[in-house]
Amino acid sequence: MSNVVTEPPVVAPVEAPPAPRRPLTRLEPVVQAIVPVLLSILASGVLLAILGRDPFAFYGNILHNGLLTDFGVQQSIVRMATLLLLAGGLIVAFRANLWNIGGDGQWLLAAAFVAGIAPSVVGGLGMAVGLPLMIVIGAVVGAAWTIVPAVLKAYYGVNEIITTLMMNFVGIALANILVKGPFLTDKPGVPRTEILPLDQRLPMLGGSQIHAGIIVAVAMMLVIHVVMTRTPLGLRLRVLGSNHRAAVHLGLRPQRLTLIAFAASGALIGMSGAVSMLGDWGSFRADFNPAYGLLMVPVVFLARMNALATIAFVALFAVIQIGGDTATRLADLPTAFILVLVGLLLFFMTITEFHRVRRQRRLAVASRAPRSAGAEEVR
Amino acid sequence: MSNLLTEPVLTALVAGALLAMVPLMFAALGESISERAGVLNIGLEGMMLFGAYAGFNGALYIHSSWIGLLLGAFGGMLAALVMVVLCVWMRLDQIVVGVGLFLFAEGVTSLLHGAQFGDSYPRIDHVSEIEVPLLSKIPVLGESVFHQHPIVYVGIAAVFLVHWMLRRTSAGLNLRAAGETPSALDAAGVDVTRTRTLAVLACGALAGIGGAYLSIIAAGSFTPMMTQGVGFIGIVLAMLARGKVMWVIALSFLFGISLSISTALQLAGVNISTDVIQMLPYVTVIAVLLLFARRSYLPSALALPYFRGER
Amino acid sequence: GSDSGGSAATTDTGGDAAAKKVTKFAIVTPEKGNDFGWNQQGVEAAKKVAAELGVEVEVADGSGYDNVDPILSQLSQSGSQLVIAHASGYNASAADVATKTNVPEMSWDNPDGVQPGLVGDAETASQEGAYLAGVLAAKVSKSGTLGIVTSADDTNWNKMSGGFIAGARSVDPGVKILYAQIGQAGYADSAGGKRVAKTVIAGGADVVIGMGDGSSFGMLQAVEQAGGDVKFIDVIGDKSSLDKKGVLLSSVIWDFAPAIKQAIEDVNAGTFGKEPYTLNLANEGISLLKTDHIPADVWTEIEGVKAQIESGEVKVPLTAKKAEVQALLKK
Amino acid sequence: MITPDHLTSTAPTGGGASPAPAVELRGITKAYPGVVANDDIDLSVYAGEVHGLLGENGAGKSTLMSILSGMVQPDAGTIRVGGQEVSITSPRKALELGIGTVYQHLTLVPTLTVLENLMMGSGSALLDFGGARARFDELVATLGARIDPNAVASTLSLGELQQVEIVKALWRETRILVLDEPTSMLTPQGVTELQGVMQRLKDSGIAIIFITHKLHEAIEIGDRVSILKAGRRVGGIEPDELRARTPDELKTRIIDTMFGEGAAQLAGVAEMEVHTEEGGHHRELSGEVALELIDLSVDGGADEASVHDMTLSVHRGEILGIAGVDGNGQRQLAQAIAGQRPISGGDIRLEGSSIRKLGVPDRQRRGIGYVTDDRLHEGTVLDMSVAMNIVLKRIGERPFWRRGAIRQQEIDAFARDLVQRYEVRTPSVETNIGTLSGGNIQKVLLARELAFDPKLILYNKPTYGLDVKTASFVRSQIREQAEQGITVIVISTELDELVALCDRIAVMSSGRLTGVVDNGAGAHARVGELMLA
Ligand SMILES: Nc1ncnc2c1ncn2[C@@H]1O[C@H](COP(=O)(O)OP(=O)(O)OP(=O)(O)O)[C@@H](O)[C@H]1O
Ligand SMILES: Nc1ncnc2c1ncn2[C@@H]1O[C@H](COP(=O)(O)OP(=O)(O)OP(=O)(O)O)[C@@H](O)[C@H]1O
Ligand SMILES: [Mg+2]
Numbered sequence A: 001m002s003n004v005v006t007e008p009p010v011v012a013p014v015e016a017p018p019a020p021r022r023p024l025t026r027l028e029p030v031v032q033a034i035v036p037v038l039l040s041i042l043a044s045g046v047l048l049a050i051l052g053r054d055p056f057a058f059y060g061n062i063l064h065n066g067l068l069t070d071f072g073v074q075q076s077i078v079r080m081a082t083l084l085l086l087a088g089g090l091i092v093a094f095r096a097n098l099w100n101i102g103g104d105g106q107w108l109l110a111a112a113f114v115a116g117i118a119p120s121v122v123g124g125l126g127m128a129v130g131l132p133l134m135i136v137i138g139a140v141v142g143a144a145w146t147i148v149p150a151v152l153k154a155y156y157g158v159n160e161i162i163t164t165l166m167m168n169f170v171g172i173a174l175a176n177i178l179v180k181g182p183f184l185t186d187k188p189g190v191p192r193t194e195i196l197p198l199d200q201r202l203p204m205l206g207g208s209q210i211h212a213g214i215i216v217a218v219a220m221m222l223v224i225h226v227v228m229t230r231t232p233l234g235l236r237l238r239v240l241g242s243n244h245r246a247a248v249h250l251g252l253r254p255q256r257l258t259l260i261a262f263a264a265s266g267a268l269i270g271m272s273g274a275v276s277m278l279g280d281w282g283s284f285r286a287d288f289n290p291a292y293g294l295l296m297v298p299v300v301f302l303a304r305m306n307a308l309a310t311i312a313f314v315a316l317f318a319v320i321q322i323g324g325d326t327a328t329r330l331a332d333l334p335t336a337f338i339l340v341l342v343g344l345l346l347f348f349m350t351i352t353e354f355h356r357v358r359r360q361r362r363l364a365v366a367s368r369a370p371r372s373a374g375a376e377e378v379r
Numbered sequence B: 001m002s003n004l005l006t007e008p009v010l011t012a013l014v015a016g017a018l019l020a021m022v023p024l025m026f027a028a029l030g031e032s033i034s035e036r037a038g039v040l041n042i043g044l045e046g047m048m049l050f051g052a053y054a055g056f057n058g059a060l061y062i063h064s065s066w067i068g069l070l071l072g073a074f075g076g077m078l079a080a081l082v083m084v085v086l087c088v089w090m091r092l093d094q095i096v097v098g099v100g101l102f103l104f105a106e107g108v109t110s111l112l113h114g115a116q117f118g119d120s121y122p123r124i125d126h127v128s129e130i131e132v133p134l135l136s137k138i139p140v141l142g143e144s145v146f147h148q149h150p151i152v153y154v155g156i157a158a159v160f161l162v163h164w165m166l167r168r169t170s171a172g173l174n175l176r177a178a179g180e181t182p183s184a185l186d187a188a189g190v191d192v193t194r195t196r197t198l199a200v201l202a203c204g205a206l207a208g209i210g211g212a213y214l215s216i217i218a219a220g221s222f223t224p225m226m227t228q229g230v231g232f233i234g235i236v237l238a239m240l241a242r243g244k245v246m247w248v249i250a251l252s253f254l255f256g257i258s259l260s261i262s263t264a265l266q267l268a269g270v271n272i273s274t275d276v277i278q279m280l281p282y283v284t285v286i287a288v289l290l291l292f293a294r295r296s297y298l299p300s301a302l303a304l305p306y307f308r309g310e311r
Numbered sequence C: 001g002s003d004s005g006g007s008a009a010t011t012d013t014g015g016d017a018a019a020k021k022v023t024k025f026a027i028v029t030p031e032k033g034n035d036f037g038w039n040q041q042g043v044e045a046a047k048k049v050a051a052e053l054g055v056e057v058e059v060a061d062g063s064g065y066d067n068v069d070p071i072l073s074q075l076s077q078s079g080s081q082l083v084i085a086h087a088s089g090y091n092a093s094a095a096d097v098a099t100k101t102n103v104p105e106m107s108w109d110n111p112d113g114v115q116p117g118l119v120g121d122a123e124t125a126s127q128e129g130a131y132l133a134g135v136l137a138a139k140v141s142k143s144g145t146l147g148i149v150t151s152a153d154d155t156n157w158n159k160m161s162g163g164f165i166a167g168a169r170s171v172d173p174g175v176k177i178l179y180a181q182i183g184q185a186g187y188a189d190s191a192g193g194k195r196v197a198k199t200v201i202a203g204g205a206d207v208v209i210g211m212g213d214g215s216s217f218g219m220l221q222a223v224e225q226a227g228g229d230v231k232f233i234d235v236i237g238d239k240s241s242l243d244k245k246g247v248l249l250s251s252v253i254w255d256f257a258p259a260i261k262q263a264i265e266d267v268n269a270g271t272f273g274k275e276p277y278t279l280n281l282a283n284e285g286i287s288l289l290k291t292d293h294i295p296a297d298v299w300t301e302i303e304g305v306k307a308q309i310e311s312g313e314v315k316v317p318l319t320a321k322k323a324e325v326q327a328l329l330k331k
Numbered sequence D: 001m002i003t004p005d006h007l008t009s010t011a012p013t014g015g016g017a018s019p020a021p022a023v024e025l026r027g028i029t030k031a032y033p034g035v036v037a038n039d040d041i042d043l044s045v046y047a048g049e050v051h052g053l054l055g056e057n058g059a060g061k062s063t064l065m066s067i068l069s070g071m072v073q074p075d076a077g078t079i080r081v082g083g084q085e086v087s088i089t090s091p092r093k094a095l096e097l098g099i100g101t102v103y104q105h106l107t108l109v110p111t112l113t114v115l116e117n118l119m120m121g122s123g124s125a126l127l128d129f130g131g132a133r134a135r136f137d138e139l140v141a142t143l144g145a146r147i148d149p150n151a152v153a154s155t156l157s158l159g160e161l162q163q164v165e166i167v168k169a170l171w172r173e174t175r176i177l178v179l180d181e182p183t184s185m186l187t188p189q190g191v192t193e194l195q196g197v198m199q200r201l202k203d204s205g206i207a208i209i210f211i212t213h214k215l216h217e218a219i220e221i222g223d224r225v226s227i228l229k230a231g232r233r234v235g236g237i238e239p240d241e242l243r244a245r246t247p248d249e250l251k252t253r254i255i256d257t258m259f260g261e262g263a264a265q266l267a268g269v270a271e272m273e274v275h276t277e278e279g280g281h282h283r284e285l286s287g288e289v290a291l292e293l294i295d296l297s298v299d300g301g302a303d304e305a306s307v308h309d310m311t312l313s314v315h316r317g318e319i320l321g322i323a324g325v326d327g328n329g330q331r332q333l334a335q336a337i338a339g340q341r342p343i344s345g346g347d348i349r350l351e352g353s354s355i356r357k358l359g360v361p362d363r364q365r366r367g368i369g370y371v372t373d374d375r376l377h378e379g380t381v382l383d384m385s386v387a388m389n390i391v392l393k394r395i396g397e398r399p400f401w402r403r404g405a406i407r408q409q410e411i412d413a414f415a416r417d418l419v420q421r422y423e424v425r426t427p428s429v430e431t432n433i434g435t436l437s438g439g440n441i442q443k444v445l446l447a448r449e450l451a452f453d454p455k456l457i458l459y460n461k462p463t464y465g466l467d468v469k470t471a472s473f474v475r476s477q478i479r480e481q482a483e484q485g486i487t488v489i490v491i492s493t494e495l496d497e498l499v500a501l502c503d504r505i506a507v508m509s510s511g512r513l514t515g516v517v518d519n520g521a522g523a524h525a526r527v528g529e530l531m532l533a
């Protein structure tokens, strides 16, 4: 008994192995990525069979056209540039528990704005100055579109799901007004902005079809990762995200943080829109809305808001998007089938996530034995 | 064009407003219920699409709008079942599954539509409406508001019912607790999972009916992605109603009438871009929020899975 | 992979692209080719021409708008000597891809994008057909009120609306025309189509011309349910096989075959894109569908007007922008 | 439960051991990540008897009770209720077995009214407000409580919430009542009332399990005592012995079992049990004023207490107590001083200069520390590690961050040291703080504040929920700080503690300062009067 006093009981627990997740965490990303993909391939494979299509041919075509041809892989990487920046923007907001559901509105508005003025700006200032400037402008527009939700949230606690959804609808309409109004070309055809000449778009990387946007995107993701995991700001955002009252108590200036998080989120999403216009589209068409923002919401969640993991997930979805169109066409299916595939993929990804958690809990409980021994020695 | 707003036109406008309002009302009512219980259905639009498709088939082949609406409810519940199993039972993330459900529903329904109706584009004949005695004699309103398919009145009644339920029945009380402090509900011996399951299924059924109304009555045909974002607006309305379901009627009517007004303005030759008109409802809400900055109330356990014994 | 990157490809297949004879061409449409409208007409025309000229055709219908670049590029690189980007929403991408892959592309309503040998421009004088529809409507209408319902602010819809208005007024200057648009991009919004069409009919219109894609079925529904003798005029495709209730008065039919055929022949001749490829009454690219709801005498008059338009006697206004339509309406 | 038929159903046994125990736990074991919360525990509770359950923080008391009330499933062990072996798979099952529980952390729905909270889970489809009201009045009468049944829960004070919780626990035919630290948030009067209630309940034949950290309570009210330690039942005191011995003997014995042989001597029972103290140690106070409140007013809004023009000055190195019934504006005052809440009037001066305009972080930089009373929802980020929580008020500062980058090793090392010194029961510093027991979370909060020596510290219920050893340890820490010249303000509802600790005691009642008492002979009584003024 006496040893209790000399040796504080706390020592025993400290020595006790904390829930042994180590081996698991290493394998995890792999499992996380592979299993759900296999499962959804299986499920939609069955669906394909029912529809009388050849599943193997179908998936083969996705892989071939999305990844295995030079052309396909390049297109996929180009698409990644757009999606990554968007996902990054969502990560920043979600980390702070700010549900920026209005990503598409911010994205489209920035895209429309950039596409609208790019031809004159880039033409006038030259690419060296013009293109970076346009990306910045895209960021500014995106950020500006988050001001209302941010202020309402920070100073009045108005729920941001409502406000961002609202601003989303408004943003989409406004983008259309812009392309049909101030930014409209006098050319016939669907209302759109002036086309940014091919040779004034984001420069291609060494003779490939991949434009510099991917470099910007990957760089930003790395920055986000470092900021979120290592810097004070990142930690402050996490704290705000998991406990608002604590943030107030700890003196983290929640209001200011809320504004910062929203602004950063909008800025990254705006950059995504800009890169997409300056890189691949070159012009914004009325009623254009690929709804990338909505797709990225679950993707970011499944990557558990980890920037690096997000890169992997985004790559997967880019390949599906690029390879999918041809695959569905060759299988004589509507492109809508890709949506089915993506939906299933999301379901199965969440399910594997579920099993990860379950496994960890079980392991944790299994770890009682050594601790029990510790208890013995205390008595 | 001033002589345009004749009685028949006004009637058509009000009727049109109702056509747009009813699906939204059902969806928003459903969403309010499940949000009250702490489940956020981002996939509401998906449930509506399922309902629209199933309902359309029912009405088309069984030649009864009621059977159609019933099947619509089942279609919606089928979609809701995904939320139930993954989010309520397995406690997976509601946003991920919700978005997944939405994309999945869009895909599946267009797929089926293409395979089934791709070359025939069948349409449902005019479904019989009932005239509310006396009231249907009132000019304008009589022919529009009081000359509708009964489901419209059923829907409005449902809102009142839910309102009453939330305040006067145990089920309603459990619902509110499940969204606010599930641990307390659990401690009181009520199964949180069961409560939330029922709420989500109810939401699915209502959203499904809303979708079925859209395809069977409002459009008379099914076209892929025909919900046109009504589901998402439903989510917003449910949140704006702040759990007070009566607001759902007012807000969804506001939405419907704003659409009719946009039509009226065009017919009157007023030269406003439809984009501007489309923005108006949302801009109004934002403006209201900005001016009166009311902390929009949301259940504190919304979108959070419940694990017993967690602190 | 064989052909890595555009710049390389460009240098390889450089000049001789124009010299190539078309053995295979491709057509890309946003929706499936079973919509009784724009997409179906395009696909069927392509198949027809392919059969006629004995060349292969690759059909990529239902390609949507979000992955245009990849799809066009893939088709350009899978052995086609001509790609038809069958949607004016594809213009920008078509020009890009053609330049990158150096395979000629035909795009719609894109006169400024023309690059002889590389990017061709196809135009529709759809307003001419709509003008005839207007004449027909005004003649058939008993109420003296006509309706125009569109699903979006769309160039083609605007052009035809203008033509319709002019045609109707040419018959009865005092004719009342109710003009309404469903929404921003209500192409699929069949409920909206029905809602707006109902209102227009309530306004007294007994002939409604509807331009809407999927939403057209909602409009048709409204007309059918209106009962009485309200009639519907459709555009682009021929829905008579779906017309159970006999309300389909006519349709402004677009036949893309002449344009596609001409384009292929020009590629073979190395003169692709020098001239725009136009659909008009003259080359049968645009025509008015003859149904047995149209009184014979009226039809003969329409034939007359048709001749006048072809001879240039009658000038049909071109209203590509909605504002122009509304201005015309106000006149 | 207090219905006549029930009274007759179980013969009151007046504390004597009746044959079959009402509840019998055998070999209960429950493990959590890295911890064995309950390790092969045996426990018997008899009808008409109060069973005091004691044990240091993290000993496993709450876990054991959670198992009994169906909230947690044991890894091993059997439970008998009224002789029948049962498996309590859910709270509903527990309620059906007549087990009512007042949890350590309140379980009311804040947005519902008191009555609605009570009606939750009632079988009937329609809510029977009439019947519920009758039942409520009946229970409230027996408990001698005063609550508005239609008040929304979030507007009640902790004390009132506590009463509602007890009503809730008794709502159904309850034969076994579990009270997990019910007294820790009550004022002396509250505690006395609760004791009366428990007496009445046990007379009516109910078996009560009573968890507390206050030995005298256990001894006074308890008919039987069990002591847990590191998840095991390491000892207990039978009724006869409990009656036979003097309180001090019992306390010494309990403390020794809880903390090991000789612990009592080491610390001194007196120091462990503030109850027995009477503040006497007079200290010389420096003349210089550290903190000044000048006509300070804080608007608590609709559903919170307000503070009305308070004027008060605190000297350097002084320990000033703020006494008062809970919910009389203490928290609002504390938040205003800490900068978390805007003030509506007056001024706050730190060493002469006004700080009213400064935000929370600036005031921290000026040396104001604040230990909140809401450890779960305000004090900590539950899903972050113990180590992180310790440095959360130092984000970005050296040595934990260098050139904007976090230094995890530094943080962990620092945290480990504190965990050692404050004897925080945690598997490791990487463990999520949310899984720690209430008392251990509190220790982390204290460590966080004490580690970085501030000018002025504000304690809100500093020993709330702490076991006697930790509590005395905290008090000694506070005294030490004062000796070093740090100004200390202690807000507490425990008069004994304030008397034991403070130089002066200010008393708050309904948001106003009703008086300031110099500690010393008779202070206890004077403060008591002022509190009710
Ligand atoms: N639950 C909540 N959800 C969202 N926002 C909230 C919530 N609770 C409070 N807020 C908003 O966040 C603010 C945080 O409180 P506070 O004003 O003390 O931050 P702060 O430390 O003053 O920040 P700053 O120094 O930038 O002003 C509240 O004033 C309120 O407007
Ligand atoms: N949900 C949980 N997950 C993980 N560990 C837990 C959980 N609940 C309790 N524990 C651990 O079990 C042990 C016992 O906790 P418990 O709350 O039963 O102690 P206690 O005796 O009630 O302490 P206190 O007097 O401070 O309330 C503690 O070490 C705690 O860390
Ligand atoms: Mg406890």
Ligand SMILES: [Mg+2]
Pocket (backbone or CB within 6 Å): A255
């Ligand atoms: Mg502030």
